[in-house]
Amino acid sequence: MKKDIDKITSGRTSLVHDEPLIFERSVPGRSGHSLPETFGDPKSALQHIPKSFLRKQPPSLPEVDEPTVVRHFTRLSSWNHGVDSGMYPLGSCTMKYNPRINESLARLPGFSNLHPYLPIELCQGALQLMWELADYLAEISGFTQVTLQPAAGAHGELTGIKMIRAYHKAKGNPRRRVLVPDTAHGTNPASSKLSGYDVVEIKSGPDGILMPAAVAQVMDEDVAAIMITNPNTLGLFESAISEIADIVHSAGGLVYCDGANLNSIMGITRPGDMGIDVLQFNLHKTFSTPHGGGGPGSGPVGVSAELAPYLPTPVIEKKAERFSLLGPINTAATLDLNTELFDVFNLTSQKLIGKPKRGDSVAEHTARLIAEGKYVSRTSELIWRLRAVDRADLHVVDLDRHTIIAATMRLFPEGSLK
Numbered sequence: 153m154k155k156d157i158d159k160i161t162s163g164r165t166s167l168v169h170d171e172p173l174i175f176e177r178s179v180p181g182r183s184g185h186s187l188p189e190t191f192g193d194p195k196s197a198l199q200h201i202p203k204s205f206l207r208k209q210p211p212s213l214p215e216v217d218e219p220t221v222v223r224h225f226t227r228l229s230s231w232n233h234g235v236d237s238g239m240y241p242l243g244s245c246t247m248k249y250n251p252r253i254n255e256s257l258a259r260l261p262g263f264s265n266l267h268p269y270l271p272i273e274l275c276q277g278a279l280q281l282m283w284e285l286a287d288y289l290a291e292i293s294g295f296t297q298v299t300l301q302p303a304a305g306a307h308g309e310l311t312g313i314k315m316i317r318a319y320h321k322a323k324g325n326p327r328r329r330v331l332v333p334d335t336a337h338g339t340n341p342a343s344s345k346l347s348g349y350d351v352v353e354i355k356s357g358p359d360g361i362l363m364p365a366a367v368a369q370v371m372d373e374d375v376a377a378i379m380i381t382n383p384n385t386l387g388l389f390e391s392a393i394s395e396i397a398d399i400v401h402s403a404g405g406l407v408y409c410d411g412a413n414l415n416s417i418m419g420i421t422r423p424g425d426m427g428i429d430v431l432q433f434n435l436h437k438t439f440s441t442p443h444g445g446g447g448p449g450s451g452p453v454g455v456s457a458e459l460a461p462y463l464p465t466p467v468i469e470k471k472a473e474r475f476s477l478l479g480p481i482n483t484a485a486t487l488d489l490n491t492e493l494f495d496v497f498n499l500t501s502q503k504l505i506g507k508p509k510r511g512d513s514v515a516e517h518t519a520r521l522i523a524e525g526k527y528v529s530r531t532s533e534l535i536w537r538l539r540a541v542d543r544a545d546l547h548v549v550d551l552d553r554h555t556i557i558a559a560t561m562r563l564f565p566e567g568s569l570k
Protein backbone atom coordinates (compact mmCIF):
# COMPACT_ATOMS: atom_id res chain seq x y z
CA MET A 153 0.00 0.00 0.00
CA LYS A 154 2.78 2.42 0.99
CA LYS A 155 4.41 1.87 -2.39
CA ASP A 156 1.16 2.65 -4.17
CA ILE A 157 0.70 5.82 -2.15
CA ASP A 158 4.16 7.04 -3.07
CA LYS A 159 3.59 6.16 -6.71
CA ILE A 160 0.48 8.32 -6.70
CA THR A 161 1.72 11.35 -4.85
CA SER A 162 5.48 11.70 -4.45
CA GLY A 163 6.98 14.54 -6.36
CA ARG A 164 3.65 15.46 -7.92
CA THR A 165 2.90 19.16 -8.05
CA SER A 166 -0.27 18.88 -10.10
CA LEU A 167 -3.80 18.16 -8.86
CA VAL A 168 -4.01 14.66 -7.39
CA HIS A 169 -7.45 13.26 -6.67
CA ASP A 170 -6.24 10.00 -5.12
CA GLU A 171 -5.05 11.35 -1.84
CA PRO A 172 -4.99 8.55 0.74
CA LEU A 173 -6.20 9.03 4.31
CA ILE A 174 -3.63 10.56 6.65
CA PHE A 175 -3.92 7.32 8.67
CA GLU A 176 -2.67 5.38 5.67
CA ARG A 177 0.52 7.47 5.75
CA SER A 178 1.16 6.65 9.41
CA VAL A 179 4.56 5.14 10.29
CA PRO A 180 4.97 3.92 13.92
CA GLY A 181 7.26 6.21 15.92
CA ARG A 182 7.18 9.07 13.42
CA SER A 183 6.31 12.42 14.88
CA GLY A 184 5.56 15.89 13.57
CA HIS A 185 5.94 18.01 16.67
CA SER A 186 8.66 19.12 19.05
CA LEU A 187 7.82 20.65 22.38
CA PRO A 188 9.87 23.50 23.89
CA GLU A 189 12.50 22.18 26.29
CA THR A 190 10.84 23.84 29.29
CA PHE A 191 8.08 21.27 28.92
CA GLY A 192 10.54 18.51 29.74
CA ASP A 193 9.60 14.97 28.89
CA PRO A 194 5.90 14.94 27.91
CA LYS A 195 5.51 11.54 29.58
CA SER A 196 6.51 13.02 32.97
CA ALA A 197 3.66 15.55 32.63
CA LEU A 198 1.26 12.61 32.90
CA GLN A 199 2.12 12.26 36.61
CA HIS A 200 0.29 15.53 37.27
CA ILE A 201 -2.99 14.38 35.72
CA PRO A 202 -5.41 12.47 37.99
CA LYS A 203 -5.55 8.78 37.05
CA SER A 204 -9.31 8.92 36.48
CA PHE A 205 -8.72 11.27 33.53
CA LEU A 206 -6.07 9.15 31.86
CA ARG A 207 -6.88 6.93 28.90
CA LYS A 208 -6.32 3.21 29.16
CA GLN A 209 -5.05 3.12 25.60
CA PRO A 210 -3.28 5.93 23.75
CA PRO A 211 -5.54 7.55 21.14
CA SER A 212 -5.36 6.10 17.67
CA LEU A 213 -3.72 9.02 15.88
CA PRO A 214 -1.68 8.95 12.68
CA GLU A 215 2.06 9.07 13.29
CA VAL A 216 3.38 11.35 10.59
CA ASP A 217 6.06 13.97 10.11
CA GLU A 218 5.33 17.65 9.56
CA PRO A 219 5.88 17.86 5.77
CA THR A 220 3.56 14.88 5.29
CA VAL A 221 0.81 16.66 7.24
CA VAL A 222 1.32 19.97 5.43
CA ARG A 223 1.38 18.35 1.98
CA HIS A 224 -1.59 16.13 2.71
CA PHE A 225 -3.83 19.02 3.73
CA THR A 226 -2.49 21.34 1.04
CA ARG A 227 -3.38 18.71 -1.57
CA LEU A 228 -6.86 18.34 -0.07
CA SER A 229 -7.33 22.11 -0.03
CA SER A 230 -6.66 22.24 -3.78
CA TRP A 231 -9.86 20.22 -4.27
CA ASN A 232 -11.94 23.03 -2.80
CA HIS A 233 -13.86 24.98 -5.33
CA GLY A 234 -13.46 28.70 -4.83
CA VAL A 235 -13.72 31.92 -6.71
CA ASP A 236 -10.02 31.66 -7.57
CA SER A 237 -10.52 28.41 -9.46
CA GLY A 238 -13.87 29.15 -11.13
CA MET A 239 -17.24 30.75 -10.69
CA TYR A 240 -19.62 29.33 -8.10
CA PRO A 241 -21.42 26.89 -10.32
CA LEU A 242 -24.94 26.85 -8.87
CA GLY A 243 -27.72 28.72 -10.54
CA SER A 244 -30.71 27.75 -12.60
CA CYS A 245 -31.00 29.91 -15.69
CA THR A 246 -28.42 32.24 -14.20
CA MET A 247 -24.72 32.64 -14.05
CA LYS A 248 -23.36 34.93 -11.44
CA TYR A 249 -20.19 36.83 -10.96
CA ASN A 250 -18.65 36.58 -7.50
CA PRO A 251 -16.37 39.52 -6.93
CA ARG A 252 -13.62 38.90 -4.41
CA ILE A 253 -14.48 42.12 -2.64
CA ASN A 254 -17.56 40.35 -1.23
CA GLU A 255 -15.35 37.73 0.38
CA SER A 256 -12.97 40.36 1.73
CA LEU A 257 -15.81 42.33 3.30
CA ALA A 258 -17.41 39.24 4.83
CA ARG A 259 -14.04 38.53 6.43
CA LEU A 260 -13.84 41.91 8.20
CA PRO A 261 -13.38 41.07 11.89
CA GLY A 262 -16.45 43.09 12.89
CA PHE A 263 -18.56 40.61 10.89
CA SER A 264 -16.59 37.39 11.04
CA ASN A 265 -15.77 37.52 14.78
CA LEU A 266 -19.27 38.33 15.98
CA HIS A 267 -20.26 36.06 18.82
CA PRO A 268 -23.79 34.64 18.52
CA TYR A 269 -24.57 35.56 22.16
CA LEU A 270 -23.50 39.21 21.95
CA PRO A 271 -26.07 41.53 23.48
CA ILE A 272 -28.11 43.55 20.99
CA GLU A 273 -26.30 46.80 21.89
CA LEU A 274 -23.01 45.29 20.73
CA CYS A 275 -24.17 44.03 17.34
CA GLN A 276 -25.93 47.11 16.02
CA GLY A 277 -23.76 47.09 12.88
CA ALA A 278 -24.73 43.54 11.97
CA LEU A 279 -28.41 44.28 12.58
CA GLN A 280 -28.15 47.43 10.46
CA LEU A 281 -26.64 45.39 7.63
CA MET A 282 -29.44 42.83 7.78
CA TRP A 283 -32.09 45.51 8.05
CA GLU A 284 -30.68 47.37 5.01
CA LEU A 285 -30.49 44.21 2.92
CA ALA A 286 -34.11 43.32 3.77
CA ASP A 287 -35.12 46.90 2.93
CA TYR A 288 -33.39 46.74 -0.47
CA LEU A 289 -35.04 43.43 -1.24
CA ALA A 290 -38.47 44.76 -0.29
CA GLU A 291 -37.98 47.72 -2.61
CA ILE A 292 -36.71 45.64 -5.52
CA SER A 293 -39.58 43.18 -5.23
CA GLY A 294 -42.48 45.42 -4.19
CA PHE A 295 -43.19 43.58 -0.93
CA THR A 296 -44.07 45.02 2.48
CA GLN A 297 -41.55 43.05 4.50
CA VAL A 298 -38.74 40.55 4.01
CA THR A 299 -37.32 37.89 6.33
CA LEU A 300 -33.68 36.90 5.83
CA GLN A 301 -33.94 33.73 7.87
CA PRO A 302 -34.29 30.86 5.34
CA ALA A 303 -30.94 29.41 4.30
CA ALA A 304 -31.80 28.27 0.74
CA GLY A 305 -34.47 28.60 -1.93
CA ALA A 306 -36.38 25.45 -0.97
CA HIS A 307 -36.18 26.52 2.67
CA GLY A 308 -37.69 29.88 1.68
CA GLU A 309 -40.50 28.11 -0.20
CA LEU A 310 -41.31 25.98 2.83
CA THR A 311 -41.32 29.09 5.02
CA GLY A 312 -43.61 30.88 2.55
CA ILE A 313 -46.11 28.02 2.25
CA LYS A 314 -46.16 27.62 6.02
CA MET A 315 -47.00 31.33 6.30
CA ILE A 316 -49.82 30.82 3.79
CA ARG A 317 -51.09 27.93 5.90
CA ALA A 318 -50.92 30.03 9.09
CA TYR A 319 -52.82 32.84 7.32
CA HIS A 320 -55.66 30.54 6.21
CA LYS A 321 -55.71 28.78 9.57
CA ALA A 322 -56.14 32.11 11.34
CA LYS A 323 -59.18 32.68 9.11
CA GLY A 324 -60.62 29.36 10.29
CA ASN A 325 -59.64 26.91 7.50
CA PRO A 326 -56.11 26.06 6.29
CA ARG A 327 -57.68 24.73 3.02
CA ARG A 328 -56.48 21.52 1.36
CA ARG A 329 -54.92 22.09 -2.04
CA VAL A 330 -52.08 23.98 -3.73
CA LEU A 331 -52.02 24.43 -7.52
CA VAL A 332 -48.65 23.89 -9.19
CA PRO A 333 -48.10 24.31 -12.96
CA ASP A 334 -46.06 21.65 -14.80
CA THR A 335 -43.39 24.30 -15.48
CA ALA A 336 -42.72 24.87 -11.77
CA HIS A 337 -39.49 23.89 -10.09
CA GLY A 338 -39.61 20.48 -8.39
CA THR A 339 -39.20 21.98 -4.95
CA ASN A 340 -42.60 23.73 -5.31
CA PRO A 341 -44.80 20.61 -5.06
CA ALA A 342 -42.40 19.24 -2.44
CA SER A 343 -42.78 22.33 -0.23
CA SER A 344 -46.58 22.21 -0.61
CA LYS A 345 -46.75 18.52 0.29
CA LEU A 346 -44.44 18.99 3.28
CA SER A 347 -46.74 21.76 4.51
CA GLY A 348 -49.70 19.36 4.50
CA TYR A 349 -51.29 20.23 1.14
CA ASP A 350 -52.44 18.07 -1.75
CA VAL A 351 -50.79 19.17 -4.98
CA VAL A 352 -52.86 19.71 -8.13
CA GLU A 353 -50.78 19.90 -11.31
CA ILE A 354 -51.89 22.33 -14.02
CA LYS A 355 -50.74 21.84 -17.61
CA SER A 356 -49.10 24.84 -19.22
CA GLY A 357 -50.26 26.04 -22.64
CA PRO A 358 -48.71 25.09 -26.00
CA ASP A 359 -46.16 27.90 -25.72
CA GLY A 360 -45.04 26.81 -22.23
CA ILE A 361 -46.95 29.64 -20.51
CA LEU A 362 -49.63 29.12 -17.85
CA MET A 363 -53.09 29.97 -19.16
CA PRO A 364 -55.59 31.78 -16.87
CA ALA A 365 -58.44 29.54 -18.11
CA ALA A 366 -56.59 26.44 -16.86
CA VAL A 367 -56.29 28.02 -13.40
CA ALA A 368 -59.94 29.15 -13.36
CA GLN A 369 -61.02 25.57 -14.11
CA VAL A 370 -59.52 24.13 -10.89
CA MET A 371 -59.73 27.17 -8.60
CA ASP A 372 -62.16 26.97 -5.71
CA GLU A 373 -62.38 27.86 -2.02
CA ASP A 374 -60.45 24.76 -1.00
CA VAL A 375 -57.33 25.98 -2.82
CA ALA A 376 -54.91 27.67 -0.43
CA ALA A 377 -52.49 28.98 -3.07
CA ILE A 378 -50.94 28.67 -6.47
CA MET A 379 -47.15 28.31 -6.71
CA ILE A 380 -45.73 29.74 -9.90
CA THR A 381 -42.06 29.70 -10.87
CA ASN A 382 -41.35 32.88 -12.82
CA PRO A 383 -39.45 32.88 -15.14
CA ASN A 384 -40.52 29.26 -15.29
CA THR A 385 -38.27 26.23 -15.66
CA LEU A 386 -38.47 26.55 -19.46
CA GLY A 387 -36.81 29.93 -19.05
CA LEU A 388 -40.01 31.70 -20.15
CA PHE A 389 -41.59 34.71 -18.49
CA GLU A 390 -45.11 33.96 -17.24
CA SER A 391 -47.01 36.69 -19.02
CA ALA A 392 -50.48 36.20 -17.46
CA ILE A 393 -49.51 36.48 -13.78
CA SER A 394 -51.76 39.43 -12.92
CA GLU A 395 -54.80 37.82 -14.51
CA ILE A 396 -54.05 34.54 -12.71
CA ALA A 397 -53.55 36.41 -9.41
CA ASP A 398 -57.04 37.98 -9.80
CA ILE A 399 -58.60 34.56 -10.36
CA VAL A 400 -56.85 33.07 -7.30
CA HIS A 401 -57.54 36.06 -5.05
CA SER A 402 -61.23 36.15 -5.98
CA ALA A 403 -61.62 32.68 -4.39
CA GLY A 404 -59.64 33.75 -1.31
CA GLY A 405 -56.40 31.98 -2.34
CA LEU A 406 -52.88 33.41 -2.30
CA VAL A 407 -50.19 33.57 -4.98
CA TYR A 408 -46.73 32.19 -4.24
CA CYS A 409 -43.98 32.98 -6.71
CA ASP A 410 -40.76 30.98 -6.80
CA GLY A 411 -38.31 33.86 -7.27
CA ALA A 412 -35.18 31.76 -7.75
CA ASN A 413 -34.79 33.31 -11.19
CA LEU A 414 -35.43 36.87 -10.05
CA ASN A 415 -32.28 38.25 -11.62
CA SER A 416 -33.82 38.03 -15.07
CA ILE A 417 -36.61 40.45 -14.10
CA MET A 418 -34.97 42.43 -11.30
CA GLY A 419 -35.25 46.16 -11.88
CA ILE A 420 -37.53 45.64 -14.86
CA THR A 421 -40.66 44.62 -13.03
CA ARG A 422 -41.62 43.89 -9.40
CA PRO A 423 -43.40 40.69 -8.35
CA GLY A 424 -45.32 42.54 -5.61
CA ASP A 425 -46.86 44.78 -8.29
CA MET A 426 -48.15 41.75 -10.22
CA GLY A 427 -50.40 40.58 -7.40
CA ILE A 428 -47.96 38.08 -5.91
CA ASP A 429 -48.33 37.66 -2.14
CA VAL A 430 -45.12 35.86 -1.25
CA LEU A 431 -41.84 35.07 -2.98
CA GLN A 432 -38.47 33.59 -2.06
CA PHE A 433 -35.25 35.10 -3.40
CA ASN A 434 -32.39 32.69 -4.10
CA LEU A 435 -29.66 35.18 -3.31
CA HIS A 436 -26.99 32.55 -3.92
CA LYS A 437 -28.08 32.96 -7.53
CA THR A 438 -29.22 36.56 -7.76
CA PHE A 439 -26.27 37.97 -5.86
CA SER A 440 -23.12 36.25 -4.75
CA THR A 441 -23.57 34.06 -1.70
CA PRO A 442 -21.69 30.81 -2.26
CA HIS A 443 -23.90 27.72 -2.12
CA GLY A 444 -23.38 24.17 -3.09
CA GLY A 445 -22.91 20.62 -1.98
CA GLY A 446 -25.98 20.95 0.23
CA GLY A 447 -24.44 23.78 2.21
CA PRO A 448 -26.38 26.83 3.31
CA GLY A 449 -27.36 29.50 0.83
CA SER A 450 -29.59 32.49 1.25
CA GLY A 451 -33.35 32.28 0.63
CA PRO A 452 -35.03 35.42 2.05
CA VAL A 453 -38.80 35.64 1.68
CA GLY A 454 -40.79 38.77 0.82
CA VAL A 455 -44.45 39.09 1.75
CA SER A 456 -47.42 41.38 1.18
CA ALA A 457 -49.04 43.22 4.10
CA GLU A 458 -51.61 40.41 4.75
CA LEU A 459 -48.85 37.88 5.37
CA ALA A 460 -46.52 40.13 7.38
CA PRO A 461 -48.03 39.04 10.76
CA TYR A 462 -47.00 35.43 9.96
CA LEU A 463 -43.31 36.10 9.30
CA PRO A 464 -40.90 34.03 11.38
CA THR A 465 -39.67 35.96 14.40
CA PRO A 466 -37.66 37.72 15.69
CA VAL A 467 -37.86 40.46 13.07
CA ILE A 468 -35.40 43.33 12.99
CA GLU A 469 -36.93 46.68 13.83
CA LYS A 470 -35.35 50.10 13.28
CA LYS A 471 -36.43 52.94 15.56
CA ALA A 472 -34.56 56.24 15.89
CA GLU A 473 -31.39 54.75 14.33
CA ARG A 474 -31.40 51.83 16.83
CA PHE A 475 -31.98 48.24 15.79
CA SER A 476 -33.72 45.64 17.92
CA LEU A 477 -35.14 42.13 17.58
CA LEU A 478 -38.90 41.87 17.93
CA GLY A 479 -40.85 38.75 18.83
CA PRO A 480 -40.01 35.41 20.38
CA ILE A 481 -37.56 32.99 18.79
CA ASN A 482 -39.88 31.28 16.34
CA THR A 483 -37.45 30.95 13.54
CA ALA A 484 -37.39 29.36 10.14
CA ALA A 485 -33.64 29.19 10.65
CA THR A 486 -31.35 30.79 13.12
CA LEU A 487 -30.28 34.37 12.68
CA ASP A 488 -26.79 33.03 12.89
CA LEU A 489 -23.30 34.01 11.95
CA ASN A 490 -23.37 32.03 8.77
CA THR A 491 -26.45 33.73 7.45
CA GLU A 492 -25.19 37.09 8.58
CA LEU A 493 -21.91 36.67 6.70
CA PHE A 494 -23.89 35.77 3.62
CA ASP A 495 -25.83 38.97 4.08
CA VAL A 496 -22.51 40.80 3.77
CA PHE A 497 -21.95 39.11 0.41
CA ASN A 498 -25.42 39.97 -0.77
CA LEU A 499 -25.48 43.56 0.37
CA THR A 500 -22.04 44.15 -1.14
CA SER A 501 -23.24 42.74 -4.45
CA GLN A 502 -26.26 44.92 -4.36
CA LYS A 503 -24.19 47.99 -3.60
CA LEU A 504 -21.89 47.10 -6.48
CA ILE A 505 -24.66 46.96 -9.05
CA GLY A 506 -26.56 49.77 -7.40
CA LYS A 507 -30.17 49.85 -6.41
CA PRO A 508 -32.33 49.04 -9.43
CA LYS A 509 -34.34 52.18 -10.03
CA ARG A 510 -37.99 52.05 -10.92
CA GLY A 511 -38.31 53.52 -14.35
CA ASP A 512 -34.85 52.43 -15.47
CA SER A 513 -35.04 51.58 -19.11
CA VAL A 514 -34.67 47.88 -19.86
CA ALA A 515 -31.50 48.73 -21.76
CA GLU A 516 -29.96 50.58 -18.80
CA HIS A 517 -30.78 47.82 -16.40
CA THR A 518 -29.67 45.08 -18.73
CA ALA A 519 -26.37 46.88 -19.23
CA ARG A 520 -25.87 46.91 -15.48
CA LEU A 521 -26.73 43.25 -15.09
CA ILE A 522 -24.49 42.30 -17.98
CA ALA A 523 -21.68 44.22 -16.31
CA GLU A 524 -22.39 42.31 -13.10
CA GLY A 525 -22.88 38.78 -14.27
CA LYS A 526 -23.33 38.56 -18.05
CA TYR A 527 -26.28 36.32 -17.42
CA VAL A 528 -29.04 38.35 -18.96
CA SER A 529 -27.63 38.24 -22.46
CA ARG A 530 -26.98 34.56 -22.08
CA THR A 531 -30.37 33.81 -20.59
CA SER A 532 -31.89 35.65 -23.53
CA GLU A 533 -29.95 33.42 -25.86
CA LEU A 534 -31.30 30.34 -24.11
CA ILE A 535 -34.87 31.66 -24.24
CA TRP A 536 -34.40 32.42 -27.91
CA ARG A 537 -33.31 28.85 -28.53
CA LEU A 538 -36.16 27.39 -26.51
CA ARG A 539 -38.64 29.54 -28.40
CA ALA A 540 -37.17 28.27 -31.63
CA VAL A 541 -38.18 24.69 -30.91
CA ASP A 542 -41.66 23.52 -31.76
CA ARG A 543 -44.19 22.28 -29.28
CA ALA A 544 -43.20 18.62 -29.47
CA ASP A 545 -39.57 19.49 -28.76
CA LEU A 546 -40.61 21.76 -25.93
CA HIS A 547 -42.35 18.82 -24.35
CA VAL A 548 -39.24 16.69 -24.68
CA VAL A 549 -37.13 19.45 -23.17
CA ASP A 550 -39.61 19.75 -20.35
CA LEU A 551 -39.44 16.04 -19.64
CA ASP A 552 -35.70 15.77 -19.86
CA ARG A 553 -33.92 18.34 -17.74
CA HIS A 554 -30.60 16.76 -18.58
CA THR A 555 -31.06 17.66 -22.24
CA ILE A 556 -31.57 21.26 -21.24
CA ILE A 557 -28.58 21.18 -18.93
CA ALA A 558 -26.34 19.62 -21.58
CA ALA A 559 -27.45 22.20 -24.16
CA THR A 560 -26.88 24.99 -21.72
CA MET A 561 -23.46 23.74 -20.73
CA ARG A 562 -22.52 23.99 -24.40
CA LEU A 563 -23.86 27.52 -24.52
CA PHE A 564 -22.16 28.59 -21.30
CA PRO A 565 -18.94 26.64 -21.10
CA GLU A 566 -17.63 28.44 -18.05
CA GLY A 567 -20.72 28.05 -15.91
CA SER A 568 -23.39 25.49 -15.24
CA LEU A 569 -27.12 25.41 -14.96
CA LYS A 570 -28.55 23.47 -12.07
Ligand SMILES: Cc1ncc(COP(=O)(O)O)c(C=O)c1O
Nearest residue numbers: 244304305306337339410412570
Ligand atom coordinates in the same frame (compact mmCIF):
# COMPACT_ATOMS: atom_id res chain seq x y z
C1 LIG B 1 -36.60 27.71 -9.76
C2 LIG B 1 -35.97 27.16 -8.51
N1 LIG B 1 -36.67 27.12 -7.36
C3 LIG B 1 -36.14 26.64 -6.23
C4 LIG B 1 -34.88 26.15 -6.18
C5 LIG B 1 -34.35 25.60 -4.90
O1 LIG B 1 -33.35 26.42 -4.40
P1 LIG B 1 -32.23 25.87 -3.40
O2 LIG B 1 -31.35 24.98 -4.21
O3 LIG B 1 -31.53 27.09 -2.93
O4 LIG B 1 -32.93 25.16 -2.29
C6 LIG B 1 -34.09 26.16 -7.34
C7 LIG B 1 -32.72 25.61 -7.33
O5 LIG B 1 -32.15 25.24 -8.31
C8 LIG B 1 -34.65 26.69 -8.53
O6 LIG B 1 -33.95 26.74 -9.67
